[in-house]
Amino acid sequence: MERPGMDSDADPMDGPDPELAATMGFSGFGKKARTFDFNAxxxxxxxxxxxxxxxxxxxxEKETAEKEKELGNQHDSVNLTTAPSRTLERIPSEDSESSESEEDSSDEELIGPPLPTQGTETQETEDDELIGPPLPPGYKGKEEEEEEEEEEEEDNIRVIPEGHEVPSLLIGTHAVSALGLDPSGARLITGGYDYDVRFWDFAGMDxxxxxxxSLQPCECHQIKxxxxxxxxxxxxxxSGNSQAKVLDRDGFPVMECxxxxxxxxxxxxTKGHTAMLNSGCWHPKIKEEFLxxxxxxxxxxxxxxxxxxxxxxxxPRSAxxxxxxxxxCTYNRDGKLIAAGCQDGSIQxxxxxxxxxxxxxxRQAHVPGTDTSCLTFSYDGTALASRGGDDTLKIWDVRQFxxxxxxxxxxxxxxxxxxxxFSPDDKLLVTGTSVKKGGGHGKLLFFERETFKKVYExxxxxxxxxxxxWHPKLNxxxxGTGNGLAKVYYDPIKSQRGAKLCVVKTKRKERQAGTLTQDYIITxxxxxxxxxxxxxxxxxxxEKDRLDPMKSHKPEPPVAGPGRGGRVGTHGGTLSSYIVKNIALDKTDDSNPREAILRHAKEAEENPYWVAPAYSKTQPTTVFAEVESDEDETDDKPEWKKRKI
Incomplete structure (x- = not known):
């Protein structure tokens, strides 16, 4: 019987060419290689x-139909109307051993892949003819693909920790230009245009x-x-000066460039920078190196x-x-590459x-003349995101740049x-938008990394x-906003520690009389x-110490009358203040000082009070000069006393 796929004319036992055998000196080269028709x-x-x-x-099917009739009363809940699959679960019976042996034998006899458990009826016609090969396992229709895309979008939205918001951390009235979280997520540092750097401890805050x-490490320079x-x-x-600084966790200086x-x-x-700094970051692997x-x-x-x-x-150089x-500037995730965005729009x-x-x-990554404000590498290290001053957000493949x-x-x-x-799972890209004063709300936008479709805002x-x-451990x-606020968004289920530690704590009540108590000494x-x-x-x-003026440090009452002991008296207690007060309250018109003085002349004669009583015995009689007419003056006066006209 011929085997399928073999050539009928070729004899596998035929020897080699006799002339070649005679030349080489031996009878044959072995068996001839078989040929197969794989399609057949x-x-x-x-x-x-x-x-x-x-x-x-x-x-x-026959076996299950018989067992249904026998055990129908006991197993009413079992429904075996469809064709059983190859992994059908056996119903325990007396002939379990024999049935298991039959299954084993049938499994051994089965050649090739088994038929799919679902959809066998659709693949068979009335004449029991197979309609085409089964679909591959990875095949998906358009509806399934659309459903999967919707599910992916929902999963991306669920990852975003936006369910709850911590009340704003009031930093000041100036823009928050710097944020930093330690790797464990226990402390937050903020810096702004008001030159201050503030330290926040989530575990210690209420x-x-x-x-x-709060401190000013760089004096009057904005924190970048x-x-x-x-x-x-x-x-x-x-900061805005040319020397970067390194502080420890408590804010004490460690090193200055x-x-x-x-x-x-x-x-x-030169040994260092000579102009204003723009940005900086730490090496991700080497803890002593920074950029x-x-x-x-x-x-x-x-x-x-x-x-x-x-x-x-x-x-960096231009073209x-x-x-x-x-x-x-920034490092990549393993610290082997250094990237910089420049003012000519290039990324080098x-x-x-x-x-x-x-x-x-x-060279043409962004519009020339704009400031590339941020560069960040993805967690897998293959993508680079850039935020340009030309109001764009771009993502690059480092291998095809x-x-x-x-x-x-x-x-x-x-x-x-x-x-x-980037989000911790590397699927989303986050950035913020700027608005003018009174021009609306600043937004935080979330984009898919693959399609750049806006998922959430x-x-x-x-x-x-x-x-x-976006901290990867805390989620x-x-x-940081332009009006001096720092906000924290978290999810009560997906987020861990961080802001969740301080939100649940109640505010501490200030003990006003706490400093009044004294230590009780037991003798x-x-x-x-x-x-x-x-x-x-x-x-x-x-309460008892509150009534004690010494223990409660009761302030001294204001001085009545003139001042004493170096303390200024009350208003109007001294002569100068009394006079100033009366002059200020006096509403009389003092445009003619002579009339103002003579107005009190009659009262001074009748009831002398200030000067006249002291000279009442020694005061001479007042003699006033007699006023003569102008005619007498001209006649009696000498020439040199006469008025010149």
């Missing part, structure tokens, strides 16, 4: 598998939400960036243990080779160990540090949204006349 073999196998599976299904420390190191023990402070020489042309030969960029056209790396000189210098100013990426030439660059994967326009940005960040406040931070979103061997009474109730003791 596959078709034959499929037909046999279909026939055998049909026979097995018919036998199982519902009043008061910062436990704040970030905890990878270990959370130090903080990088980047050196200032460079501004008269040297080549910035690589800064400045208006002097350089990006520098620093070591905390060496404040005398920078560690490395990167100089013409001229110096450009970097406005933002260097290898951390090669600071001369860029590894990737895109010529054109963006997706882009969204129409997102206003008025601040040079407007943020964008949050109306934050009637001011611009400057900073946004909470921190937002058991003191005499009864010197023994202090035992305190029975704190409240009664507080």
């Amino acid at each position: 073999m596959f078709e034959q196998t499929r037909r046999t598998a279909v026939e055998r599976s049909r026979k097995i299904l018919e036998e199982r 519902a009043s939400l008061q910062a436990f420390r 960036s704040l970030q905890y190191s990878s270990t959370g023990d130090v903080i990088l402070v980047v 050196v200032k460079g020489d501004q008269y040297i042309v080549d910035m690589a030969n 800064t960029c400045s208006n002097d056209g350089t990006v520098r790396t620093w070591d905390v243990n060496n404040d005398k000189k920078h560690k490395g210098v990167f100089k 013409q080779g001229k110096r450009v100013i970097p406005t933002s 990426i260097w290898d951390r160990n090669m600071n001369v030439h860029t590894k990737f660059h895109c 010529k054109t963006p994967l997706n882009s969204v326009a129409g997102l206003p940005s008025f601040f040079p540090m407007t943020d964008c960040c 949050i109306d934050v406040t009637d001011a611009s949204v400057v900073r946004c931070l 909470q979103i921190m937002v 058991p061997h003191a005499l009864p006349m010197f023994r202090e009474p035992r305190q029975r109730s704190t409240r009664k003791q507080l």
Whole structure:
């Protein structure tokens, strides 16, 4: 019998060519290789598998029908109207052993893949002919794909922790330009245009939400960036001056970068920055290294243990080779790449160990002349998101860095540090929008990473949204606004710790009389006349101490009359204040001083009070000069006394 797929003319036992055998000196080369027709073999196998599976299904249908009749009263709830699958559960009976052996034998005889358990009726016609092969396992219709897309959108929305909002952390009236959370999520630091850096401890705060420390580390310079190191023990402070600072967790200075020489042309030969800083961040793996960029056209790396000189210098250049100013800088997730967004609209990426030439660059990433406010890498390290000053948000593939994967326009940005960040699951991209005063509400927008479709938005406040931070461990979103507020969004189920710790705490009541109490000293061997009474109730003791002017520090009453002991008297108690008061209250017209004085002449003669009584005995008689007429004056007076006309 011929095997299917073999050539009938070819004999597998035929030897080699006799001439070749005689030449080589031996009789043969072995057996001839067999040839197979795989299409015919596959078709034959499929037909046999279909026939055998049909026979097995018919036998199982008969068995189940008989068992239904026998055990119908006991198992009314069992419904076996459909064709049983290959993994049908056996009903315990007396012939269980025999049935199991039959199943094992049938399983052994089954060749090829089993028929699908569902949809067998649709694949069989009345003549029991198979209509086409079964659908592949990954096949989905249009309706199923649409349903899956809707489910994905719902899942993305559920991930966003927007269910609850912590009452705003009042920072001031100026914009919140910097936010930072430590890796554990226990502390939050905020900085703004009012030069202050505030420290917030979620575990130590109550519902009043008061910062436990506030300081001005850079004097009168705006705070541009704040970030905890990878270990959370130090903080990088980047301000409007040329020297970045490193503080510890409690705000005490650890290190300050050196200032460079501004008269040297080549910035690589200076020891530090010579112009205002724009941004900075920590290395994700090395806890002692951090990065800064400045208006002097350089990006520098620093070591905390060496404040005398920078560690490395990167100089971004334009297409013409001229110096450009970097406005933002960052490391990638493993710290091997350094990226900088520049004012000419370019994004330039260097290898951390090669600071001369860029590894990737895109000259037309954003509109030239705008400030790229933020660069951030995704958690998987393959994508880079950029927030441009041209009101756009773009995402790039680092491996193909010529054109963006997706882009969204129409997102206003008025601040040079407007943020964008990835969600912890790397599926969403978040950024904020800016508004003018009285122009509406600033919003927090959520976009899908793959399609850049807007999934959700949050109306934050009637001011611009400057900073946004999504902590991966807490699953909470921190937002800094342009009117001096910092808001925290969390979900009571999906979020952990962080703001949830301080919201549930009640405000502490201020004990006004708490400082009035004195320590109670127990002296058991003191005499009864010197023994202090035992305190029975704190409240009664507080009320008693309140009545005591010494213990309650009762302020002294105002001085009546003239001042004494260095204290100023009450109003009108002294002569000068009395006179000033009367002069101020006197409404008489003193335009003619002579008439004002003579008005009291009669009263002074009748009732002398001030000057006349003292000279009553020694005062001479007043003699007034007689007034003569003008004619007498002209005749009697000498020539030199006469009035000249």
